[in-house]
Amino acid sequence: MSPPPPPSLTKPHPTSLSDLIFSAFSLFLFYSSTPNSNPNPKRRFFKFPIMPLTTTASNKISTTNHHHFATPQSLSDWLRPRLPSDSFAAWGTTPGTKNIHSLWLELADGETSLADSTPPVRTVEVVVVRVRDHKNRILIESHQQLSNGDVRNRSRPLSEKMKPGETVEAAVVRAVKEELGSILEKDEEFVRIVPDSYSSKVEERVSVSYPGLPACYILHTVDAFVDGLPEGEFCTQEQDEYQNLDEKERCELAVSCKKHFWKWVDSNAISS
Template sequence: LPVFATPQSLSDWLKPRMSADVIGTWGVKPGTKSVHNLWLEIAEGETSLADSTPPVRTVEVVIVRIIRSDGKVLIESHQELSNGSIRDRCRPLSEKMKPGESVEDAIFRALREELGGSLVDGNVRIMPDSYVRKVEERLSASYPGLPACYLLHSVDAEVEGLPDEDFCTEEGEEYGGFMDGSSLANSAVSCKKHYWRWVHSDSL
């Protein structure tokens, strides 16, 4: 797999393999992420790129369908990004896995990071026999023009203590390993707020 020392080296590698016009929209078009984001994902081991034309981005993701007693499911309706744009989501809580991380560890990290530790610690029950693994191939919404292969690990869960109404949570530092004041992390588009709502499961 290709290794990139800097975001610029990644950008230089992408250009002959993709349309430069398309790459130019990354981090500029509302709801998209930048080359810096992709470089950070690769550097942190969350994403790999296949050396093809166009390259294929492979990501392993956990999805947690939080279901409450009346059968409604919690979805993330949208995100507020650091550049002020809004990114529509309309999907259950999900998070990219880190290298060497078990599915269970990734689930609990995702719940803590996205919903806040005080909300979820000790209040989570993973539904027995709800685990499903599947592979999806589609274009990435974050990086237009870049095909993606998603390895999805999905579970259903009950989480006590969540608000009954729509609510929002604030994201911690998304690129923790790189937040030393460096321009690399500061150039990346990060999620500042998550907006959550309860929906009927048949509307998903």
């Protein structure tokens, strides 16, 4: 369908320069405001490289309902009738598990969301950093020491829950600072992400930290080199990841990781 003809101009027979300018300006206004009748107009693309690595943490899956709980107790009251009683009772009491205060803090910080279902599904986006070295080895977290004194086995690369809207690159740098930063030089460019190493997948399983609570993990994985790490086994202390003082004060009872224990493993022995 062709666009309508332009409206008649106030000055139909321009003879001077000012008349010509007036006519041209009137036509410009008309055509710039006319909708494009072509259903498939050509688009212009800037020739900047777009890499999957710039993927940001989504606001969770569309079927997830976000709940805002004022206190850990309100979260506990909401969860209790939705989970098996024996599983819920194990939170924070079975070695290696976390408690209701820990989950509340994850929700308050936007790291976790819960679906309004029975049982609820906990959705978490995680960045996994396969730290490499020049000997073709991968850094593995062998175990953790929690704030309550429990030791939890890990046997996995460095990983960290992502914040809403956080890019993979930003999450990688933050994860390295929080989990390895206690032995690294400060104010240096010490993280180098390996080009084209990004991959992603979704895993669904029951949460180890919160027994009886199904979890959906959206995993963003990259390889990276980190300067300044020891050659052998070593231990790091968790850096404070919560900047909100109110959250710290309200979650003093939360079970958190205090120490990380690391070792290097031949990359050929690690399954992708």
